[in-house]
Amino acid sequence: MTQAPPTATYFQHLAEGRFMIQRSPSTGEWVFYPRMVAPVSGANDLEWVEPSGLGTVYAVTVKRAKPPAPNVSIAIVELDEGPRMMSHVQGIEADQVRIGMRVRARIVDGLDDNKIVVFEPEAAA
CATH class of the missing domain: 2.40.50.840 (OB fold (Dihydrolipoamide Acetyltransferase, E2P))
Structure with missing residues (x-):
């Protein structure tokens, strides 16, 4: 099963009325614009969280x-x-x-x- 691209997931959340961005639970790094890997730490465990x-x-x-x-x-x-x-x-x-x-x-x-x-x-x- 392929995962939706991060940008598609971001816009799907907005369509549902939810403002969500990504965060790495292992590093605590918050990420925007949506991506597969955190730009500073390189963490790949990004999850969607409401800021x-x-x-x-x-x-x-x-x-x-x-x-x-x-x-x-x-x-x-x-x-x-x-x-x-x-x-x-x-x-x-x-x-x-x-x-x-x-x-x-x-x-x-x-x-x-x-x-x-x-x-x-x-x-x-």
Whole structure:
């Protein structure tokens, strides 16, 4: 029996309404983007675990759109568990997103009927 690729498993969890990332029980290393082997330790015992969903904006830029389309924030969020992921911060104007801002994950509809993880300011959650 072949195992589903890690990215397919990640998106299947999102489709079920669950934000899950990988963690190695032997090393404690948290992993994102989904993969077969942990990048730092080389551990291959990765399991799917639900993170807290909390994080901090590590870096941010604004993708400017031609009005009336809204500008979009593109952020690198460092999860409290350690991994960083690229996403959007929603719920506030794109120009208001700041490095160091505390955020909370939320699953929303993305393109092509796929679910994606976005973030919103923790205070707004």
